[in-house]
Amino acid sequence: MLNKPTWPILAVTLGISLTACKVLPTPSGDSGGAAAFNPDKMVEALWAAKVVPYLQQKAGPFPEVHALAKTDPAAAGVKYGNPNKQANSPWTFAVRVDGKIVAANTGSRAATMDIDVDGDGKADARVQIGPAMRGTALRDSLDFVQFNDFTNQIDFAQFGKAFNAHADKTVLSKLPREALEGRTAKVLGAYTLEGGQDLPLVTPAEAEIGPRP
Template identity: 50%
Template sequence: MLTRSLQIATLLAACMSLSACKLVATAAKNQPNSREGSPAQNAEFSPDRMADEIWDSKAMPYLRRKAGALPEILAAARQNPDEAGRKYGYREKQDGSPWTVVTKLDGQVVTADTTSRAATAGVDIDGDGKADATIQIGPAIRGTALRDALDFVSFTSFTNQIEYAQFGKALNTRVDRVLLSGLPRDQLVGRKVSVLGVFPLEKLDQPPLITPAELTLGPKS
């Protein structure tokens, strides 16, 4: 009986000791830092709104000012890629990543691959009947060339890598919504086209994959 009384007293003492303790929440392990965290950390960030706000006021004036004729850019790049990149485009990182350049071209649509969501049109600019450039016509647009070509957009301006990527996607989405979604996809081949667009300065032995910022269709020739 005495032993049982001692057990009860010990248990009561332990409970009283626990009730006097204060529980302090510990920080979550591996808490993300400001560059790696969720975009929810910045509730005011809207990539679509940001893309809309800069497009007409900053992006298009910059792209029109920076653009060079496609044959001129390619010839310069074969001589000196860095000089061509500095003249016609932008590269934020200096660690060997490709320049993203701005070009303008006039030609004729000679091919159209519209079976994929990442649809493209091949444009002949020298009259030989072969595609000298491949134009992305959406709705899915590969890469972030529109973002990467803008010298006033820096990774350091964003809270984290996720927001930076979302902004690149928002520019692509805007171009598709405003410029590309209304294209007559089954009536492209044979038509004249004028394009202002961007592409990464790499694989110079292949027609560049151009993301358009402006695209105007003319009649069939």
């Protein structure tokens, strides 16, 4: 059981089971009942205790996950993602990417590296390394976080962005940015199955880059 979060007027129910995450406003003795919403604090409280263990347990090797996702997205979502997602939302999968960096774009804030996972010299997945990152794949892969637990769409969106910010602060900002091509990379993260993508876009929760060859 987690210790009670420290933000003043927000209670987050975090059971031992990875099946519930309620975000409930509670009365504040200081503000006459106003509610505060702090997604960064919420993600910080969840990260090590629930998010990373969940991804470690749920993630599959990228080739296996992506092959199933292309043929049967729903089956892949049940096995590797959040089967309780909103019906109109795309499937999102927890994944492990392990391979060689064949290209890197670190000239912008939306930095990425392209990973070859099958040894054919061609990129199979694109990994975001920030600090600016697209999407909310980390949030959307979690089966204990649901839209109905939040007051509105804005809060839910901010909560999703807070995962990216926390990953950047704790993991991605520490990665090397020079001479990445040819190095190995190991990533634990999530990606959303979307049409029109050049490569599956993976958002990391954990990432490791090997030494220069």
